[in-house]
Amino acid sequence: MILGFNAGSRTLQQAEHLLHTVAQALGLPGDAIGCTHFVPADAAGGDPHVACSLAVPQSAAESVAESVAASVAASGSESVAGVPADVSWVLGEHRAGPLADGAALAAAEHEARRGGRVVAYPGRDLLTGTVRVGELLGRSAIERVVVLASPDPPGDDVLVATADHVRPVWRDGLMTLQAMPAAGGRIAPAEVPNPTPCCADHA
Numbered sequence: 001m002i003l004g005f006n007a008g009s010r011t012l013q014q015a016e017h018l019l020h021t022v023a024q025a026l027g028l029p030g031d032a033i034g035c036t037h038f039v040p041a042d043a044a045g046g047d048p049h050v051a052c053s054l055a056v057p058q059s060a061a062e063s064v065a066e067s068v069a070a071s072v073a074a075s076g077s078e079s080v081a082g083v084p085a086d087v088s089w090v091l092g093e094h095r096a097g098p099l100a101d102g103a104a105l106a107a108a109e110h111e112a113r114r115g116g117r118v119v120a121y122p123g124r125d126l127l128t129g130t131v132r133v134g135e136l137l138g139r140s141a142i143e144r145v146v147v148l149a150s151p152d153p154p155g156d157d158v159l160v161a162t163a164d165h166v167r168p169v170w171r172d173g174l175m176t177l178q179a180m181p182a183a184g185g186r187i188a189p190a191e192v193p194n195p196t197p198c199c200a201d202h203a
Helices: 012-025 058-073 100-112 133-139
Strands: 002-009 034-039 049-055 088-091 094-096 117-120 130-132 144-147 159-161 169-171 174-181 187-189
Touching (some): 002 012, 012 034, 012 117, 049 100, 088 100, 094 100, 130 133, 133 144, 133 159
Antiparallel strands (some): 034 117, 130 159, 174 187
């Protein structure tokens, strides 16, 4: 079950903060898979922004569905403790809030594994410092590493300088870390820490 939610976040940092806030408020486990998704400007003139999605474990699905249904019934009031009142929701057939279309886009991309920048995932906290590609794949939910502009995947012994900031993306149905060459024959995640806060750069 994929939960989509949207507060019109203008930066990735804002969206990541919202993602962690919602996961905590709903009592989801720390390794729940959560993503950010670029939402383009719409025909009605809505500004581009970043929405979020969370994979809800089966064990928590009923309580999360009840919380979202309560939000729908409350017509936008703060019904989930700790979550801002202006969050729009989509979970299955439940929809609430003026930004629900963006929330639905996020949920659909995550469910199909065709789009989304993965912020939270199993093993994320283990990817610190410098690790080998094989260790990165073995310790986390990341399924593939690709090096930009290279036709060949890196070998398991290639070192990855993580800078403690590893944000894979959904690509071809796989959680994929996009990397770039780094000094000393190493590679590094293509997304650097604290990127320029402009969501339009992350379409």
